[in-house]
Amino acid sequence: xxxxxxxxxxxxxxxxxxxxxxxxxxxxxxxxxxxxxxxxxxxxxxxxxxxxxxxxxxxxxxxxxxxxxxxxxxxxxxxxxxxxxxxxxxxxxxxxxxxxxxxxxxxxxxxxxxxxxxxxxxxxxxxxxxxxxxxxxxxxxxxxxxxxxxxxxxxxxxxxxxxxxxxxxxxxxxxxxxxxxxxxxxxxxxxxxxxxxxxxxxxxxxxxxxxxxxxxxxxxxxxxxxxxxxxxxxxxxxxxxxxxxxxxxxxxxxxxxxxxxxxxxxxxxxxxxxxxxxxxxxxxxxxxxxxxxxxxxxxxxxxxxxxxxxxxxxxxxxxxxxxxxxxxxxxxxxxxxxxxxxxxxxxxxxxxxxxxxxxxxxx
Amino acid sequence: xxxxxxxxxxxxxxxxxxxxxxxxxxxxxxxxxxxxxxxxxxxxxxxxxxxxxxxxxxxxxxxxxxxxxxxxxxxxxxxxxxxxxxxxxxxxxxxxxxxxxxxxxxxxxxxxxxxxxxxxxxxx
Numbered sequence: 113x114x115x116x117x118x119x120x121x122x123x124x125x126x127x128x129x130x131x132x133x134x135x136x137x138x139x140x141x142x143x144x145x146x147x148x149x150x151x152x153x154x155x156x157x158x159x160x161x162x163x164x165x166x167x168x169x170x171x172x173x174x175x176x177x178x179x180x181x182x183x184x185x186x187x188x189x190x191x192x193x194x195x196x197x198x199x200x201x202x203x204x205x206x207x208x209x210x211x212x213x214x215x216x217x218x219x220x221x222x223x224x225x226x227x228x229x230x231x232x233x234x235x236x237x238x239x240x241x242x243x244x245x246x247x248x249x250x251x252x253x254x255x256x257x258x259x260x261x262x263x264x265x266x267x268x269x270x271x272x273x274x275x276x277x278x279x280x281x282x283x284x285x286x287x288x289x290x291x292x293x294x295x296x297x298x299x300x301x302x303x304x305x306x307x308x309x310x311x312x313x314x315x316x317x318x319x320x321x322x323x324x325x326x327x328x329x330x331x332x333x334x335x336x337x338x339x340x341x342x343x344x345x346x347x348x349x350x351x352x353x354x355x356x357x358x359x360x361x362x363x364x365x366x367x368x369x370x371x372x373x374x375x376x377x378x379x380x381x382x383x384x385x386x387x388x389x390x391x392x393x394x395x396x397x398x399x400x401x402x403x404x405x406x407x408x409x410x411x412x413x414x415x416x417x418x419x420x421x422x423x424x425x426x427x428x429x430x431x432x433x434x435x436x437x438x439x440x441x442x443x444x445x446x447x448x449x450x451x452x453x454x455x456x457x458x459x460x461x462x463x464x465x466x467x468x469x470x471x472x473x474x475x
Numbered sequence: 476x477x478x479x480x481x482x483x484x485x486x487x488x489x490x491x492x493x494x495x496x497x498x499x500x501x502x503x504x505x506x507x508x509x510x511x512x513x514x515x516x517x518x519x520x521x522x523x524x525x526x527x528x529x530x531x532x533x534x535x536x537x538x539x540x541x542x543x544x545x546x547x548x549x550x551x552x553x554x555x556x557x558x559x560x561x562x563x564x565x566x567x568x569x570x571x572x573x574x575x576x577x578x579x580x581x582x583x584x585x586x587x588x589x590x591x592x593x594x595x596x597x598x599x
Contacts, residue, residue, distance in 0.1 A: 147533040148508040148559075336507075336533060401511040401558070403531055425510035425533065455529075456536075 119164040120256055120314050121321055136228030138165035141334040150337035151427055154303055158262035159333035160324050167231030167252045169224040178246040183238055185369040191216040195284055199368045200360050202377030207356040210234050227350045256317025261307030263472035264329045269308055282474055291316045303341040304471030343424050346395050346465030353421045353435050362389040391437040395465045396449055398458040401425055404434040408453040412442045428468045479582055480591035486566055487542040494543055494574040501595055503565035506532040512558045514550040523581050528571050543581050545574035
């Protein structure tokens with residue numbers, strides 16, 4: 113397809129007869145055996161995801177002096193070396209340009225992992241907020257990324273590469289030689305299961321994929337399963353649940369914002385905290401197997417109060433679940449909602465996140 | 476007994492006064508994992524090509540059209556709790572409903588199996 117970027121693993125996916133579709137400017141695998149089977153595999157065993165499309169940006173230099181400290185909603189210099197942190201890149205209005213994770217590789221090095229579709233813009237925005245001449249590069253093309261997620265992920269990783277990888281704590285990472293090259297093995301993910309994100313030079317990512325796929329406990333999973341897994345945890349998807357028109361406060365993600373430091377967009381968030389959000393994100397479940405879907409209307413006592421931003425049938429809950437924005441008076445847990453689109457009408461209720469609580473995440 | 480197919484991938488098989496309706500194996504495969512099926516109420520009358528049922532998969536929601544005009548006399552009771560039966564056996568146990576057909580001459584507007592297979596080749 114014209115202008116579409118290809119993952120370095122494209123031929124492997126074609127060999128597995130994956131259904132491929134454009135995502136964030138990349139041609140990516142949506143499913144292999146089937147979305148539900150892959151979802152179940154991740155909850156019970158270990159699923160392998162090709163995440164080579166996500167962007168990686170590398171900063172080297174003086175975090176404070178070169179300006180990186182004031183780019184994100186959290187303090188980079190306070191992240192201990194070997195740890196990572198989730199947060200946001202905002203515009204002046206407090207709108208979310210991207211959600212991302214910063215890995216503190218060394219005192220003077222940080223890797224920013226961003227969404228595929230936003231990589232180019234993120235790079236330009238961050239660059240513009242750094243001291244001119246600061247050492248900041250887009251290393252996406254050089255780096256492959258595989259995610260191994262599921263309750264058996266640790267056993268697979270350790271048996272493949274060694275016992276020393278057994279003890280990485282949640283949200284910590286190690287730099288470690290894999291297949292003769294330096295890789296980053298990070299205990300992070302988005303499925304609610306025990307899992308790892310592995311960054312490895314692109315020329316070795318195919319070999320790493322083959323090594324994992326050969327293990328009978330591992331099955332490849334596509335972006336379809338990934339979307340169901342993340343939604344069962346209630347994690348926001350950039351471009352659907354959060355975007356430039358939403359703020360971390362309205363999205364219920366204020367916990368990833370440090371108002372004690374300076375960053376672009378802070379004033380808008382301070383004002384929003386003071387005045388209250390005009391609309392807020394809620395999670396809801398419905399009394400049907402039918403899925404509430406993106407852009408369905410949300411109603412309360414007959415009046416339209418918002419829109420669905422993400423929705424799906426949850427295999428683990430056996431009903432439709434969703435995220436959406438509503439006027440604040442409909443946000444309290446237990447508020448009854450009606451989800452409506454053309455002939456579809458679903459009865460729902462606002463619930464607490466995560467939807468699914470039984471995962472092996474912290475195991 | 477012959478199955479007839481629509482361009483929208485429904486099938487119908489008529490035995491005596493009963494027309495059994497479903498979606499084709501091809502359609503079930505294209506939809507992917509089916510998670511919900513909205514079946515018509517028994518007693519409902521439909522015209523050929525009118526919306527008869529709704530099917531949702533993990534990926535999308537789509538309509539099922541009536542291959543023949545008629546009255547719904549039975550729906551598949553297993554599909555409410557186990558819609559995945561349609562993925563497993565779209566043209567067998569995964570039938571959707573049975574109609575009392577109003578006019579069997581409408582079958583002439585449909586494709587037989589050989590023509591439907593040709594039609595599918597043209598789509599790929």
